[in-house]
Amino acid sequence: MNTDSKHEQGRRDFLKHGAAAATVAVAPGVLLHAVNAKPREEPVTDAVRWGMLVDTTKCADGCNACVEACDQENGIDMMLKPASADEAEWERQKPRWIRKVKVKDNLTEKVTNLPLMCVHCEHPPCVDVCPTGASFRRADGIVMVNRHTCIGCRYCMMACPYKARSFIHESVQYQLTAVPRGKGCVESCTFCVHRLDRGQTTTACQDACSREGHKAIVFGDLRDPQSEVSQVLKRYPSVALRADLKLNPGVRFAGI
Amino acid sequence: MKKIRFREWGMEGPRYWGLLAVLGALVAIGGLSALYMEHEGHWVTGMNNQVVWGTPHVFAVFLIVAASGALNVASMGSVFGQKLYKPLAPLSGLLAIALLVAGLLVLVLDLGRPERLIVAMTTYNFKSIFAWNIYLYTGFLAIVAVYLFTLMERKATPYSKGVGLLALVGRLALTTGTGSIFGFLVARQGYDAAILAPMFIIMSFAYGLAIFMLVMMFAFDQDERPIGEKLIGRLKNLLGVFVAAIFYFNLVFHLTNLYGTENHAYEVFILLNGGIYTWLFWGGWVLLGNLVPMGMLYHPALGRSRAAIAGASVLIILGGLAAMYVIIIGGQAFPMSLFPGQTIVESGFFDGVNGAIATYSPALPEALLGIGGIALALLLTAIGIRVLRFLPESLADEAIDPHHAKV
Numbered sequence: 313m314n315t316d317s318k319h320e321q322g323r324r325d326f327l328k329h330g331a332a333a334a335t336v337a338v339a340p341g342v343l344l345h346a347v348n349a350k351p352r353e354e355p356v357t358d359a360v361r362w363g364m365l366v367d368t369t370k371c372a373d374g375c376n377a378c379v380e381a382c383d384q385e386n387g388i389d390m391m392l393k394p395a396s397a398d399e400a401e402w403e404r405q406k407p408r409w410i411r412k413v414k415v416k417d418n419l420t421e422k423v424t425n426l427p428l429m430c431v432h433c434e435h436p437p438c439v440d441v442c443p444t445g446a447s448f449r450r451a452d453g454i455v456m457v458n459r460h461t462c463i464g465c466r467y468c469m470m471a472c473p474y475k476a477r478s479f480i481h482e483s484v485q486y487q488l489t490a491v492p493r494g495k496g497c498v499e500s501c502t503f504c505v506h507r508l509d510r511g512q513t514t515t516a517c518q519d520a521c522s523r524e525g526h527k528a529i530v531f532g533d534l535r536d537p538q539s540e541v542s543q544v545l546k547r548y549p550s551v552a553l554r555a556d557l558k559l560n561p562g563v564r565f566a567g568i
Numbered sequence: 569m570k571k572i573r574f575r576e577w578g579m580e581g582p583r584y585w586g587l588l589a590v591l592g593a594l595v596a597i598g599g600l601s602a603l604y605m606e607h608e609g610h611w612v613t614g615m616n617n618q619v620v621w622g623t624p625h626v627f628a629v630f631l632i633v634a635a636s637g638a639l640n641v642a643s644m645g646s647v648f649g650q651k652l653y654k655p656l657a658p659l660s661g662l663l664a665i666a667l668l669v670a671g672l673l674v675l676v677l678d679l680g681r682p683e684r685l686i687v688a689m690t691t692y693n694f695k696s697i698f699a700w701n702i703y704l705y706t707g708f709l710a711i712v713a714v715y716l717f718t719l720m721e722r723k724a725t726p727y728s729k730g731v732g733l734l735a736l737v738g739r740l741a742l743t744t745g746t747g748s749i750f751g752f753l754v755a756r757q758g759y760d761a762a763i764l765a766p767m768f769i770i771m772s773f774a775y776g777l778a779i780f781m782l783v784m785m786f787a788f789d790q791d792e793r794p795i796g797e798k799l800i801g802r803l804k805n806l807l808g809v810f811v812a813a814i815f816y817f818n819l820v821f822h823l824t825n826l827y828g829t830e831n832h833a834y835e836v837f838i839l840l841n842g843g844i845y846t847w848l849f850w851g852g853w854v855l856l857g858n859l860v861p862m863g864m865l866y867h868p869a870l871g872r873s874r875a876a877i878a879g880a881s882v883l884i885i886l887g888g889l890a891a892m893y894v895i896i897i898g899g900q901a902f903p904m905s906l907f908p909g910q911t912i913v914e915s916g917f918f919d920g921v922n923g924a925i926a927t928y929s930p931a932l933p934e935a936l937l938g939i940g941g942i943a944l945a946l947l948l949t950a951i952g953i954r955v956l957r958f959l960p961e962s963l964a965d966e967a968i969d970p971h972h973a974k975v
């Protein structure tokens with residue numbers, strides 16, 4: 313899906329949701345939209361903790377499917393390079409929620425491929441340092457940013473040991489209604505929270521990895537002993553990145 | 569010792585307005601730069617997702633640190649009873665407020681969403697050192713304002729020692745908070761050190777005093793008020809001690825790091841092959857910012873020259889900016905240890921591939937915003953001393969030194 317059709321899709325979604333919205337004219341040409349969003353049926357509780365296992369042994373060298381899927385799902389591919397921006401500099405400034413990393417062990421020279429994203433810590437440093445509390449952890453373990461109260465101080469980016477966050481360096485022209493974005497705010501992987509809140513149970517990266525036939529990403533409820541992610545975590549050895557920091561991340565890695 | 573009289577600054581009209589015009593223009597340029605960066609977004613700066621705090625933070629943190637240090641002269645007078653410094657207390661307090669306001673403004677104008685300052689003032693996460701700092705900074709401004717009142721209003725003078733003590737505690741808390749912004753960051757190798765808090769305090773002593781001395785010498789020179797040799801001599805010796813203390817803290821910081829193997833890569837980066845950061849560390853911070861001014865201040869002949877003392881103060885300030893650049897930007901440019909024991913050989917997000925340092929080159933508007941901040945601090949001071957009686961008529965030894973007659 314290219315940017316334009318994606319934009320159209322976003323617009324259609326907006327109009328669809330807009331059908332339930334009451335529109336009030338307060339002055340000629342000035343409209344107030346009071347959106348009657350469907351009330352969430354159940355509040356988020358800590359009965360669920362969303363988590364993920366990345367099996368690096370199944371992650372294919374050169375495959376970028378998870379990254380592309382995340383870009384599409386979260387409207388990152390709709391971000392346009394400012395006309396006069398330098399190409400190389402823009403690469404360093406545009407948002408990135410998930411990236412492929414290849415690491416080599418210093419002693420054994422074993423090479424490992426893996427996707428890296430926000431690992432949704434139980435004790436997230438980004439939440440600790442945020443002055444306004446915009447960076448927060450939901451009861452179900454998802455760490456995210458409240459775009460209404462983020463002042464763009466970027467202290468969370470300084471504090472995150474996984475370099476998982478991105479700052480929006482430019483004006484946002486196109487975005488998806490499900491994934492709001494604004495210049496001057498910080499954002500990162502949300503475990504596709506908009507999907508989960510609609511009752512779906514998978515993330516875009518996981519789906520893409522499965523579609524490619526690798527199945528390196530398993531996502532689910534860590535509190536449910538019957539969930540696939542709980543089962544595989546129980547069965548196979550896995551590690552937390554930077555386990556020394558004792559942040560108890562919700563994303564674990566096998567095979568490193 | 570005569571009674572100390574205070575008088576408004578009497579720099580002659582045209583020159584004074586000229587000074588205000590130059591400072592005002594620099595402030596305006598800084599303001600326009602901030603507007604440009606906010607309007608376009610941070611892509612017009614050199615900042616990116618790897619180096620998220622750039623040159624504005626270098627200036628802002630420097631100004632905030634210097635602000636608390638500028639109050640030292642007042643503390644020595646009011647709290648520690650050094651009569652020699654008492655006539656300088658009002659200028660010391662004014663400079664502290666001006667520097668802090670300027671530093672905070674630079675910091676706020678570099679936010680992604682500066683218009684949401686009201687959110688930062690009303691919504692707090694008390695686990696964040698930033699949130700504490702909002703209280704520490706505004707509290708410090710309020711305490712120093714009250715302190716100035718007790719110094720300048722005769723009826724309130726009996727309270728000046730008590731309020732001065734509160735201001736001293738406030739300034740120590742403030743700089744501890746500023747140092748801890750970095751000291752509390754466990755994620756990055758260059759930070760995460762408790763020594764950063766006391767090191768920032770000692771830096772504030774030196775940078776604040778260097779700025780104070782330059783402002784004092786310039787202001788007194790302009791309307792021909794005398795400054796005695798004894799006062800200058802004491803202040804410059806104190807400045808030398810503070811600079812030596814920075815050197816000591818810097819040494820301990822790096823020696824501690826060098827002892828632990830996990831920090832060797834970071835030390836090699838800062839001390840040996842970090843490019844601009846290594847140059848700024850040795851050339852800017854250590855040599856021009858510490859060793860040369862120390863030599864000048866304690867040199868038997870240069871130490872008596874006011875031009876040399878002013879020169880040393882300028883070097884200390886430039887060295888301070890270099891130190892901030894090395895700490896703040898160098899600390900981010902050094903790749904994070906995402907996978908201890910492994911080397912990242914490929915990455916889709918500039919994760920320090922094969923140890924590569926993150927790219928950052930400051931853009932002009934960032935520097936202009938920072939320079940505008942310095943100009944604002946000086947502008948506020950220039951206006952303050954012109955309209956209110958901040959400056960004593962004379963700082964000649966016989967006017968301020970209680971022991972002068974005995975010598």
